[in-house]
Amino acid sequence: MFDIDLAHYTEVVDKALALRSRIEEAVDKICEEGYSNIFFIGCGGTYAHSLPMLYWMESSSAKLDVYSVIAAEFMAMGHKKFSKDSICVFSTRSGNTKEIVAAAKFCKDAGARTLVYVSNDDTPVCEYADYKFYSPAEDPNLCEAIYAYSITVLARFMRNAGEFEKYDSLMDGMAKLTPYLIRAKEQYDPICEALAEKFKDIDYHMIVGGGMLWGEAYDYAMCILEEMQWIKTKSIHACEFFHGTLELVEEDTSVILFYGEDETRPLMDRVYRFVSKVSNQVTIFDTKTVELPFEDPEFRKILSPMIIYTITERLSAHIAKVRNHPLTVRRYYRQIEY
Amino acid sequence: MFDIDLAHYTEVVDKALALRSRIEEAVDKICEEGYSNIFFIGCGGTYAHSLPMLYWMESSSAKLDVYSVIAAEFMAMGHKKFSKDSICVFSTRSGNTKEIVAAAKFCKDAGARTLVYVSNDDTPVCEYADYKFYSPAEDPNLCEAIYAYSITVLARFMRNAGEFEKYDSLMDGMAKLTPYLIRAKEQYDPICEALAEKFKDIDYHMIVGGGMLWGEAYDYAMCILEEMQWIKTKSIHACEFFHGTLELVEEDTSVILFYGEDETRPLMDRVYRFVSKVSNQVTIFDTKTVELPFEDPEFRKILSPMIIYTITERLSAHIAKVRNHPLTVRRYYRQIEY
Numbered sequence: 006m007f008d009i010d011l012a013h014y015t016e017v018v019d020k021a022l023a024l025r026s027r028i029e030e031a032v033d034k035i036c037e038e039g040y041s042n043i044f045f046i047g048c049g050g051t052y053a054h055s056l057p058m059l060y061w062m063e064s065s066s067a068k069l070d071v072y073s074v075i076a077a078e079f080m081a082m083g084h085k086k087f088s089k090d091s092i093c094v095f096s097t098r099s100g101n102t103k104e105i106v107a108a109a110k111f112c113k114d115a116g117a118r119t120l121v122y123v124s125n126d127d128t129p130v131c132e133y134a135d136y137k138f139y140s141p142a143e144d145p146n147l148c149e150a151i152y153a154y155s156i157t158v159l160a161r162f163m164r165n166a167g168e169f170e171k172y173d174s175l176m177d178g179m180a181k182l183t184p185y186l187i188r189a190k191e192q193y194d195p196i197c198e199a200l201a202e203k204f205k206d207i208d209y210h211m212i213v214g215g216g217m218l219w220g221e222a223y224d225y226a227m228c229i230l231e232e233m234q235w236i237k238t239k240s241i242h243a244c245e246f247f248h249g250t251l252e253l254v255e256e257d258t259s260v261i262l263f264y265g266e267d268e269t270r271p272l273m274d275r276v277y278r279f280v281s282k283v284s285n286q287v288t289i290f291d292t293k294t295v296e297l298p299f300e301d302p303e304f305r306k307i308l309s310p311m312i313i314y315t316i317t318e319r320l321s322a323h324i325a326k327v328r329n330h331p332l333t334v335r336r337y338y339r340q341i342e343y
Numbered sequence: 344m345f346d347i348d349l350a351h352y353t354e355v356v357d358k359a360l361a362l363r364s365r366i367e368e369a370v371d372k373i374c375e376e377g378y379s380n381i382f383f384i385g386c387g388g389t390y391a392h393s394l395p396m397l398y399w400m401e402s403s404s405a406k407l408d409v410y411s412v413i414a415a416e417f418m419a420m421g422h423k424k425f426s427k428d429s430i431c432v433f434s435t436r437s438g439n440t441k442e443i444v445a446a447a448k449f450c451k452d453a454g455a456r457t458l459v460y461v462s463n464d465d466t467p468v469c470e471y472a473d474y475k476f477y478s479p480a481e482d483p484n485l486c487e488a489i490y491a492y493s494i495t496v497l498a499r500f501m502r503n504a505g506e507f508e509k510y511d512s513l514m515d516g517m518a519k520l521t522p523y524l525i526r527a528k529e530q531y532d533p534i535c536e537a538l539a540e541k542f543k544d545i546d547y548h549m550i551v552g553g554g555m556l557w558g559e560a561y562d563y564a565m566c567i568l569e570e571m572q573w574i575k576t577k578s579i580h581a582c583e584f585f586h587g588t589l590e591l592v593e594e595d596t597s598v599i600l601f602y603g604e605d606e607t608r609p610l611m612d613r614v615y616r617f618v619s620k621v622s623n624q625v626t627i628f629d630t631k632t633v634e635l636p637f638e639d640p641e642f643r644k645i646l647s648p649m650i651i652y653t654i655t656e657r658l659s660a661h662i663a664k665v666r667n668h669p670l671t672v673r674r675y676y677r678q679i680e681y
Binding site (some may be wrong): 064084216242254269278283338 | 385386416423442547568581674679
C-alpha cells in the first residue's frame, strides 16, 4: 500500500491496545475511590474524537455523567459541573499543545484526577498526568491509539458501574483488531486512489455524519481537508443537513457521507435519498463494509469511529499525493504567533 | 428602517416577553412536582438557539442538568438520561416541523412533561404540549421570542433551585427590552447596508463565535446564509478555529466575528489577532456596542445571543435586497420529498 509501513502501523496499534491492563488498574482505583463525573477535554482532533464517546455514553449509560468540552473554553467558562471529584480524560500526540497542557494543569491544580494518553513521552503534559498512558503514534495512526484508549477507559467505567457485562468480550475482540484494520485499509486503498483523482480539483466538500460518526465528519473536514490540504469544507450533522446546508447542493457538489452502524443510520439514508437526487458527486464511506473480529452490533457501533478514520486515512494519503501537497505542511499553525 | 414594521416588531417582542407569568406558573408547578433534568430538543435554528442556553447553564448552574439535543437524533438514539422525569423544552415557529412534532409526541408518550413555545397556534405540535406558550412571530423576529421564552424558563428553574437571586431584576429589565432592541437595529442598519454591498459577490464566509455565541455563529451560517441566501459558509468555534480552519484564510477571505460578553471573549481576541494579520475582509459584530436596560455583566451575557441575532438580522435584510434573493425562497426544503 502507498505511503504506509505496515510493520510500524501494527506496532503502533498493538502498543496502544496493550495499554488495557494499565487502564484497567487506573479506572478500578478511581472507582474504588469514587468520582462524580468524567470530562473529555480536547481541542481539534482530540475534541472531535471525544464526540463519539459522548454519543456512545448518552445512548448506552444511565449512570455515567460524561462531558465533552473544548479545552480553552472549558477553562475560560468555569464549568459548574467540574470539581475535584471529576475525572479528566486527555489525549495528545505532541504532548505540548498549549491548550491541552494548560487544561491538564488546571484540572490537576483543582484536585481532579487526570488520565492522559500521549504519543510523545517526557513532554510538558506528562507533568500533569495522574495516570499517564504512553504509546508511540503519529498523525496517520493517532486516531486508532486514541480510540483504543478512550474506548477502554469508558468501557471499564461502565463495567464497574454494572452497565457493561460484555466488557471482556469487547476487550478480547479488540486485542485481535490490528490485522482487520490493515485489511480494511487494503480494501479501501484502490477505492481511495481513484477517489483522489476524482477529487483532485474539487475545492469544496460537504461531509455528513451522525451519531457515532458526527465527530469524525467534523474531524475529517477540519483537521484533514482544511488543515492539511487547505480545501474548503462544510461538516454537517446528518439531522441538521436539512435545516440549511441542503440548499447549497447542486449537480456537481461533492457530498461525502460517513455511514456508521449506530441508531442514526436511517437518518443518513434520508440524507442519501436527497443528495442522490440532486448531485452526481456523492461518495459513501460505510463502516459496514469492513470485516471486524466480532459481529456483535454493539461492538461494531463502538468501533465505528475508529474504522471510518482508518479507511479515510487512505483517502488523505492519496489526495496529498495527487495534489502534491504533503499532509504535514502548515502555513500558520505553530508558524506564527497569535 | 428598511423592510421592518416597527409597530409589529414591538408587538411580537412584547407579547413574547409577556409570557413571563405563565412560564413562571408552569415552572413553579414542575418544581413542586419534582423533575430530574431538562432537555432542549430542537433542529436547525431551534437547536442552534438552545446551545447558548446550554453554555449559560454549564457556566452558571451546579444544580440543573441540562441537555441540548437534535430532535431526530435524540429519538433515534434512545438517550439514557431521558426519562418520564425529564422536562422537555421545545420551540417552533411553524408548529408543524416534522421532527419537532414527532419528538414532542415521543416525549409526551414517555410520560415526560413538555413545554412548547409556538408562533402558530392550533398547529400539530400543540397537541403534545403540557404547557403551551403561544405568541405570534415570523422568521426575522422569531429569535427574540425564543430567547424571551427559554431565558425565562431557565432563569426560573435556577431561581427555584436557589441559584439565581437576581431573577426579578433580570425579568424586570427584560420587560423594558423592546425599545433597546429597536435602537440596536437602528444603530446597525446603516452599517449592515454598507456591509451588504461589500458582501454582495462574496461566495464564502467564515463565521466565528464562542461561548454564548457559538450557537448563533452556527445559526447565522447555516440558517441564514446557506438556507436563505445559498452562500457557502463555515461556522467555526472560536477555540476550534486554530485546529484546522485557520489554514484556509487568505488576504481576501471574509471572516465574520461574533463578539459577545461572556468568559470566552479573550478567545475571540485571539482569533481577531490572527485573522487581522492575514485577511483584509474581517467583520466584527459586537454585542458590547449595544445599549441595554441593564449594565449587570451577567445579564448582558445572558442576553448576548438575542442581541447578536437582532443586529445581524439587519445584515440579512440588506443582503437579500442587494442580491435580489428573498430570504423566503427555498429550492428543496419542504419542496421535494426525501
